[in-house]
Amino acid sequence: MRSESLNSSWxxxxxxxxxxxxxxxxxSAGWDRRWLLFQIVIIIVGAGSYGAAMxxxxxxxxxxxxxxxxxxxxxxxxxxxxxxxxxxxxxxxLNSPFRQSFSAIVMSNTVTAVILGAFSPLIFFLAWNAPxxxxxxxxxxxYNFILLTHVAVIALAGTAGNLRLLQxxxxxxxxxxxxxxxxxxxxxxxxxxxxxxxxxLRPFIGSPSLPVQFIRPDSLRGxxxxxxxxxxxxxx
Amino acid sequence: xxxxxPIPPQIPSPTDAAQRFAEKISESMxxxxxxxxxxxxxxxxxxxxxxxxxxxxxxALLRQPxxxxxxxxQPGAGKLIISMLCTTAICSLVYGVVAGTFSGGTQLWAxxxxxxxGLLISATICLPSLYIFTCLSGSQARLxxxxxxxxxxxxxxxxxxxxxxxxxWIFSQSTESLAWMGILHLIFWFIxxxxxxxxxxRGFSHTNAKSHAGLNVWIIIxxxxxxxxxxxxxxxxxxxxTFLPTQxxxxxxxxxxxxxxxxxxxxxxxxxx
Numbered sequence: 001m002r003s004e005s006l007n008s009s010w011x012x013x014x015x016x017x018x019x020x021x022x023x024x025x026x027x028s029a030g031w032d033r034r035w036l037l038f039q040i041v042i043i044i045v046g047a048g049s050y051g052a053a054m055x056x057x058x059x060x061x062x063x064x065x066x067x068x069x070x071x072x073x074x075x076x077x078x079x080x081x082x083x084x085x086x087x088x089x090x091x092x093x094l095n096s097p098f099r100q101s102f103s104a105i106v107m108s109n110t111v112t113a114v115i116l117g118a119f120s121p122l123i124f125f126l127a128w129n130a131p132x133x134x135x136x137x138x139x140x141x142x143y144n145f146i147l148l149t150h151v152a153v154i155a156l157a158g159t160a161g162n163l164r165l166l167q168x169x170x171x172x173x174x175x176x177x178x179x180x181x182x183x184x185x186x187x188x189x190x191x192x193x194x195x196x197x198x199x200x201l202r203p204f205i206g207s208p209s210l211p212v213q214f215i216r217p218d219s220l221r222g223x224x225x226x227x228x229x230x231x232x233x234x235x236x
Numbered sequence: 237x238x239x240x241x242p243i244p245p246q247i248p249s250p251t252d253a254a255q256r257f258a259e260k261i262s263e264s265m266x267x268x269x270x271x272x273x274x275x276x277x278x279x280x281x282x283x284x285x286x287x288x289x290x291x292x293x294x295x296a297l298l299r300q301p302x303x304x305x306x307x308x309x310q311p312g313a314g315k316l317i318i319s320m321l322c323t324t325a326i327c328s329l330v331y332g333v334v335a336g337t338f339s340g341g342t343q344l345w346a347x348x349x350x351x352x353x354g355l356l357i358s359a360t361i362c363l364p365s366l367y368i369f370t371c372l373s374g375s376q377a378r379l380x381x382x383x384x385x386x387x388x389x390x391x392x393x394x395x396x397x398x399x400x401x402x403x404x405w406i407f408s409q410s411t412e413s414l415a416w417m418g419i420l421h422l423i424f425w426f427i428x429x430x431x432x433x434x435x436x437x438r439g440f441s442h443t444n445a446k447s448h449a450g451l452n453v454w455i456i457i458x459x460x461x462x463x464x465x466x467x468x469x470x471x472x473x474x475x476x477x478t479f480l481p482t483q484x485x486x487x488x489x490x491x492x493x494x495x496x497x498x499x500x501x502x503x504x505x506x507x508x509x
Contacts, residue, residue, distance in 0.1 A: 084399030
């Protein structure tokens with residue numbers, strides 16, 4: 001029964017976006033490699049096209065680099081934390097197997113990537129309409145507007161992905177409190193690793209005063225939290 | 237007289253009648269109220285399934301801790317405890333290698349040795365006090381059960397640390413600040429210990445202990461011993477000319493030294509720890 005539904009709809013991403021919890025729960029319980037591969041492809045395409053749009057303002061080469069880096073961060077975070085997330089779930093009361101925990105997180109990231117992909121033409125349009133990236137543009141309104149737009153779109157996509165994940169966890173967990181607890185633990189772990197990976201793989205938008213590069217030569221020097229801490233210390 | 241009826245009718249014995257009466261009474265009575273406190277270990281048939289190998293023990297620790305607790309009370313639990321301790325050693329070695337990648341060189345073997353040895357020595361030092369506190373709390377647990385609970389705590393801690401290893405590795409490769417790495421490892425260790433402590437507390441509640449006060453005191457002792465062990469065996473993440481420190485120090489003093497060095501801009505001096 002399950003395999004039938006998996007086979008018949010493995011290319012259909014709409015139930016994920018709609019949050020059809022029963023169907024999604026069945027998908028997460030199964031381990032269909034095609035379905036998993038399909039989701040990974042969606043993450044690469046969706047997040048990649050958003051990354052390309054993000055880097056386009058600086059340079060087409062920057063767009064190419066960010067198109068690789070954006071999905072890379074999502075996938076490295078998902079795989080890097082897979083073991084930890086699978087261990088945290090049963091410890092916090094959700095007795096799901098490794099595959100189900102992994103599958104649930106991949107599905108959530110797929111939703112995020114689809115939304116990002118859907119917004120990428122708008123971001124391309126925004127970059128096309130913005131004045132060329134220069135020192136004056138970076139200090140002006142255009143830069144701030146583009147930056148805020150990215151924050152808003154990424155926040156929207158991330159929130160939607162996590163809301164769908166929460167719905168799935170609520171369906172799988174014995175109680176809503178456990179579902180929230182597991183989601184918070186997963187988010188904390190993913191944030192910790194994801195933010196550091198983003199820090200290492202910078203730049204994304206780019207800077208007119210610095211060359212276009214895949215990663216900065218000093219990318220492995222310092223960490224995200226250290227920099228935030230030092231900035232706050234200098235500020236106060 | 238009895239020729240027409242050779243088989244005499246069976247007269248129910250007084251004991252049969254009493255049994256039937258008791259059955260009738262018990263059927264008409266409501267079921268007894270559930271026993272207060274946690275359900276007895278082994279009430280669920282799934283908990284009685286033996287744990288054949290260490291992977292099953294890890295699975296049970298994460299998903300069915302009651303099954304592991306039940307098996308630790310059975311005869312022949314010593315084998316299970318030894319395999320749990322072996323897993324603890326392997327997992328702490330793995331995490332140690334990751335911690336050692338921050339400095340590289342000799343720390344690649346020194347850090348895993350120190351982490352594994354430090355954890356096992358801490359547990360050995362704390363085992364007698366755990367047993368004493370367990371007895372003082374009125375618990376009926378035998379020494380082997382107490383060893384099993386401690387082995388469960390260690391295994392829970394170290395398998396979670398292995399889960400944290402990819403994050404620790406990423407940070408090890410991308411920062412030069414010893415203080416930051418120290419704080420990060422301490423946070424991971426603290427989270428892992430919290431889950432380990434939860435396991436031992438859960439196990440303790442099945443030993444008929446009248447109070448958890450003794451266990452709570454022991455948990456504080458264990459935390460202090462483990463933290464001091466990291467200072468006694470320093471450097472674990474930094475570099476040094478000697479395998480063990482030449483100067484005795486308490487952990488708070490050592491941490492304050494590290495933080496002040498870091499704040500003073502001595503971020504690249506990994507050899508000072």
